[in-house]
Amino acid sequence: MQPTDPPLYDLVIIGAGPAGLAAAIYSAREDISTLVVEKAVVGGMAALTEVIDNYPGFENGIGGLELSDKLYAQAKRFGAQVKTGIDVQKIARVGDIVELTTKKAPLQARTVLITTGSTYRQLGVPGETEMIGRGVHFCATCDGPVYRGRDLIVVGGGNSAMQEIMFLTKFASHITMLVRGPELKGSAILREQVSLLENLTIVYNTVIDKINVSDDKVTGVSATTNNEGVTYEAPGIFVLIGLLANTGAFKDSLTLDDRDFIVTDAHFLTSIPGVYAAGDVRSGSTWQIASAVGEGVSATLEIRTYLDNLAHAERHAKRAATA
Numbered sequence: 001m002q003p004t005d006p007p008l009y010d011l012v013i014i015g016a017g018p019a020g021l022a023a024a025i026y027s028a029r030e031d032i033s034t035l036v037v038e039k040a041v042v043g044g045m046a047a048l049t050e051v052i053d054n055y056p057g058f059e060n061g062i063g064g065l066e067l068s069d070k071l072y073a074q075a076k077r078f079g080a081q082v083k084t085g086i087d088v089q090k091i092a093r094v095g096d097i098v099e100l101t102t103k104k105a106p107l108q109a110r111t112v113l114i115t116t117g118s119t120y121r122q123l124g125v126p127g128e129t130e131m132i133g134r135g136v137h138f139c140a141t142c143d144g145p146v147y148r149g150r151d152l153i154v155v156g157g158g159n160s161a162m163q164e165i166m167f168l169t170k171f172a173s174h175i176t177m178l179v180r181g182p183e184l185k186g187s188a189i190l191r192e193q194v195s196l197l198e199n200l201t202i203v204y205n206t207v208i209d210k211i212n213v214s215d216d217k218v219t220g221v222s223a224t225t226n227n228e229g230v231t232y233e234a235p236g237i238f239v240l241i242g243l244l245a246n247t248g249a250f251k252d253s254l255t256l257d258d259r260d261f262i263v264t265d266a267h268f269l270t271s272i273p274g275v276y277a278a279g280d281v282r283s284g285s286t287w288q289i290a291s292a293v294g295e296g297v298s299a300t301l302e303i304r305t306y307l308d309n310l311a312h313a314e315r316h317a318k319r320a321a322t323a
Ligand SMILES: Cc1cc2nc3c(=O)[nH]c(=O)nc-3n(C[C@H](O)[C@H](O)[C@H](O)COP(=O)(O)OP(=O)(O)OC[C@H]3O[C@@H](n4cnc5c(N)ncnc54)[C@H](O)[C@@H]3O)c2cc1C
Pocket: 014, 015, 016, 017, 018, 019, 020, 037, 038, 039, 040, 041, 042, 043, 044, 045, 046, 047, 048, 049, 050, 051, 052, 053, 054, 055, 086, 087, 088, 089, 115, 116, 117, 118, 120, 132, 133, 137, 138, 139, 142, 143, 246, 249, 278, 279, 280, 281, 287, 288, 289, 290, 292
C-alpha cells in the first residue's frame, strides 16, 4: 500500500480516558494501526479522581492517576501511539475514509472511535475544585457509599439531583438539598418520591457562595438563602447540577440525543459508517469507569469486524479489476 499524506490509520481514537485507552489496548494488540488523540491529559476524568473504590480487581481501591498510568502503559506496550495536545474539531466521511480536522494537522482513518466523555457542571465557587474527590463529589454511584451514616449536602433541584438523592438516601443519615429556585424542577414522579423521604430537608432560593474547609476537610457550605447568609454543615457535598456531553466537535455530523450525547446502535456504531462511540459520551452509558472500559473494548471488537469486511471487499474489488 502507498504511504499517504496525512498518514492513514486503521483506527483513530478520540479521547484518552478509560474507554479510549482500553480500546487502544485491544486494537494495538491485534496489530490494528492505532492512534489515540487527546486534547488534555491522558486518563480523562478518571485521572482527576482521588480514589476509585468500585473498579473491579483492586480490593483496597486505586488512585485515579495510578489506574490511568497503568492503562496508558498497557496500551503503549502493545504499540498504540498516543498524542496529547490534539483537539479534534470536526469529522467527515469522504468515500471509505474518515477525515478529522484538528487544531493542528488533519488526520485520516478507516475507522474512528469517539471516547470524548462528558464534563460535570461545577458551581465555580472557592474550595470546589481543590476539594474534588475529598468532600466535593459529582457522582452518587461513585462516592455515595463512602458517606454511610453521615450527613450530606446535595446542590441541585432537577431530575439528576432527585435521582441521585434517591440513591444517596440509602447511605446518608440526613441530606440537606439546596435548590437555587423556589421549587424542584423535573419529573412529577421523582418530586413525589423525594417529598416522601424522611431524612431529607429541602431548602429553596439558595445560592452557594463557598465550600467551607477546615484542616483540609470539607465542613459544609456558606450560602445565601432568601437573601440571607447561612452556613450548612456536612462532611460531604454532592454537586448535581448537570453533565455536559463533550460533543461540540460532532454536532454537525452525528446524530445526538436531546442532551447532546452520541446515539449509537447496539454495535456502538454512530450515524456515520465506520465511526463508533463508547464510554461516557454515548447516549445510554452509565458514567462509570468499569462500563467505559467495557464499552471501549466491545466497540473495538465491532471495529475489527468492520475492518475485516473492508479488507475483504478491497481484495474482492482488486481481483475483479484484474480479472
Ligand atoms: C471527581 C470524579 C470522581 C469519579 N469517581 C468515579 C468512581 O469512583 N468510579 C467510577 O466508576 N467512575 C467515577 N467517575 C466517573 C469516571 O471518571 C468516568 O465515568 C470515566 O472517566 C469515563 O471514561 P471515558 O473514557 O468515557 O471519558 P473521560 O474519562 O471523560 O475521557 C474523555 C477524554 O476525551 C478527551 N477529549 C474530549 N474532547 C476531545 C476532543 N475534541 N479532542 C480530543 N480529546 C478530547 C478529554 O480531554 C478526556 O481526556 C468520577 C468522575 C469524576 C469527575
